[in-house]
Amino acid sequence: MQNREIAAIFNELADLLEIKGENPFKVRAYRNAARTLESIGKPVEEMVAEGKDLSILPGIGKDLAEKIKEILRTGKLQKLDNLKKEIPEALRALLSIEGLGPKRVKVLYETLHISDPDALKEAALHHEISKLPGFGPKTEEKILKGIRLLKQEGVRFLFAEAEPIVEELIAYLQKAPGILTIEAAGSFRRKKETVGDVDMLCTAKEPPKVIDYFTKFSQVLEVISAGTTRSTVVLKNSLQIDLRVVEKESYGAALHYFTGSKTHVIAIRQIAIDLGLKINEYGVYQKEQKVAGLTEKDVYESVHLPVIPPELRENRGEIEAAAKNRLPNLITLEDIRGDLHMHTTYSDGMDTLETMVKTAIAKNYTYIAVTDHSATLAVVKGLDAQKALKQFEEIEKLRERYAPFHIFKGMEVDILEDGSPGMEDDILKQLDIALGAIHSKFKLTRKAQTKRLIKAIQNPYIKGIAHPTGRLIGKRAPLELDFKEICKAIKEEGKFLEINAQPERLDLNDVLIKEAREKGVKFSIATDAHASGQLSYMRYGINQARRGWLEKEDVVNTKSLETLVKFLK
Ligand code: DGT
Ligand code: CA
Ligand code: CA
Numbered sequence: 001m002q003n004r005e006i007a008a009i010f011n012e013l014a015d016l017l018e019i020k021g022e023n024p025f026k027v028r029a030y031r032n033a034a035r036t037l038e039s040i041g042k043p044v045e046e047m048v049a050e051g052k053d054l055s056i057l058p059g060i061g062k063d064l065a066e067k068i069k070e071i072l073r074t075g076k077l078q079k080l081d082n083l084k085k086e087i088p089e090a091l092r093a094l095l096s097i098e099g100l101g102p103k104r105v106k107v108l109y110e111t112l113h114i115s116d117p118d119a120l121k122e123a124a125l126h127h128e129i130s131k132l133p134g135f136g137p138k139t140e141e142k143i144l145k146g147i148r149l150l151k152q153e154g155v156r157f158l159f160a161e162a163e164p165i166v167e168e169l170i171a172y173l174q175k176a177p178g179i180l181t182i183e184a185a186g187s188f189r190r191k192k193e194t195v196g197d198v199d200m201l202c203t204a205k206e207p208p209k210v211i212d213y214f215t216k217f218s219q220v221l222e223v224i225s226a227g228t229t230r231s232t233v234v235l236k237n238s239l240q241i242d243l244r245v246v247e248k249e250s251y252g253a254a255l256h257y258f259t260g261s262k263t264h265v266i267a268i269r270q271i272a273i274d275l276g277l278k279i280n281e282y283g284v285y286q287k288e289q290k291v292a293g294l295t296e297k298d299v300y301e302s303v304h305l306p307v308i309p310p311e312l313r314e315n316r317g318e319i320e321a322a323a324k325n326r327l328p329n330l331i332t333l334e335d336i337r338g339d340l341h342m343h344t345t346y347s348d349g350m351d352t353l354e355t356m357v358k359t360a361i362a363k364n365y366t367y368i369a370v371t372d373h374s375a376t377l378a379v380v381k382g383l384d385a386q387k388a389l390k391q392f393e394e395i396e397k398l399r400e401r402y403a404p405f406h407i408f409k410g411m412e413v414d415i416l417e418d419g420s421p422g423m424e425d426d427i428l429k430q431l432d433i434a435l436g437a438i439h440s441k442f443k444l445t446r447k448a449q450t451k452r453l454i455k456a457i458q459n460p461y462i463k464g465i466a467h468p469t470g471r472l473i474g475k476r477a478p479l480e481l482d483f484k485e486i487c488k489a490i491k492e493e494g495k496f497l498e499i500n501a502q503p504e505r506l507d508l509n510d511v512l513i514k515e516a517r518e519k520g521v522k523f524s525i526a527t528d529a530h531a532s533g534q535l536s537y538m539r540y541g542i543n544q545a546r547r548g549w550l551e552k553e554d555v556v557n558t559k560s561l562e563t564l565v566k567f568l569k
Contacts, residue, residue, distance in 0.1 A: 003043055006037050009077050029061075036059045039349070097146035098146035104134075104135070159194065166188060179202060180203040181251070184201075214226075252294050259310050312546075331558070335552045339526055340408070341412065342526075355532050358532075366405065367406040373414065378414055412466055421436065436466065437465070450485050450486065453465065454489045468481075470507065472504050473503075490521050502528050502534075506540060511548075513549070522556055523555050526541065
């Protein structure tokens, strides 16, 4: 069990206790514990296995340590289950709407008897929400937008949430009786930032035995269907998995079909029709004769195309590019030489500067930039000038100790409402890499927001923009921006846009990355790690970059140290 899963249980518990009007200190204690869990690099499961005392962790006392153990032992928390029985599910669903926390949900329930998203929408449309004390028309608007987001994305899983369970399932299925091959297809194989369900494909000597074995996977909550060659189950975390056992001779055709995307598959099928062929999930046919289907390569060859990487299969020009032999040579994780966005105990990170350095060295990186927050009204846990100077001193010492590994002096500088940086020039000019980032006033008009960000881009000390659109997947909509203008400014100023690799940010998204690349924009791919373990989030950033068609040359942190230093100047 991952720390983030345990943290989610504590956060949910805190929310429900708050709706019930429980003691605020108790509520806060659960939230603090969740924050600790999210930010420590080491899985508590390992700590427990090693016999370590969990109450040495900040914010974790004896009682919470016991609860963590209960979760590790049983996969759940009795206290939370009891609360869930008391509070209806529809009411809990309100919590995932942007602009609504437990306090407001409580008020809505007690005053307007709103207990589900539909009732909330009705009330908002009739302007009953804005009349409540502490709400107002802005909140009402935000709630309506939040309901729309909930309907669109509420049931999708982050790629990073699905990944460990898919890996576990693959490892399990590899031991199924008579299994030959097993692979995940669908949006998961295309590395989409969120997946609706996971589509697994396998070949086997005796398909029914594999199906039977599949339905007995320990994480299965419910078997929706189980035939002789296909089955659908829902896991305990409510992720749905479709498994299909296919014939070896059809594997390539099936893999192509079930990898999708639907629009890509349909476009390929149309090319086949124009060539007098027919493609379906069993193979490629000329008249009644099967001419291909064993491998994906055969399928693409039948329509005179090279294999298109799964990440590009969205019918966004990849077929045309493939036909002209102009597919991008996609960036890989091995191309990355360092990470340019991370936090330490100087601001809100969990690990020390030196631990971050050591972890980066263990990853074979050449350099990192340490980018703790600047302290402003919007960012409480940040550096002031004095703390920054102290950090510079430590960086210089560590540079000597760990040479030739290089540590860039960086900072995630809060961009204020007027576009100016939340840190004095005296400090800024000593930085190698100042990242500008928006942490407040997310709702400015498109014009004002664009102006604000362009002003930051034009600041001589700021080298790049961190998480440029500010979106949180399924939770916070992206900033209203004139993205063309942003790209233009970035290019003119010779700066870069970050692709933030945090699983719930993945900001920029694939579409914007591709658009910016076509305009000649440069990028960094960076983890924004708040603990050393999160430096491995780099792979999610790479997924997103590949979906945005990026090559090694588009990304500044693939450069050698010398070239990067030159670029920054
Ligand atoms: P998801 O699950 O919403 O994240 O997205 P996908 O792409 O995994 O979609 P899913 O699970 O509905 O279907 C998996 C693949 O199967 C999809 O990428 C393409 C193929 N597929 C599904 N339905 C159709 C269809 O009606 N026509 C065609 N041509 N392909 C389909
Ligand atoms: Ca799927
Ligand atoms: Ca599916």
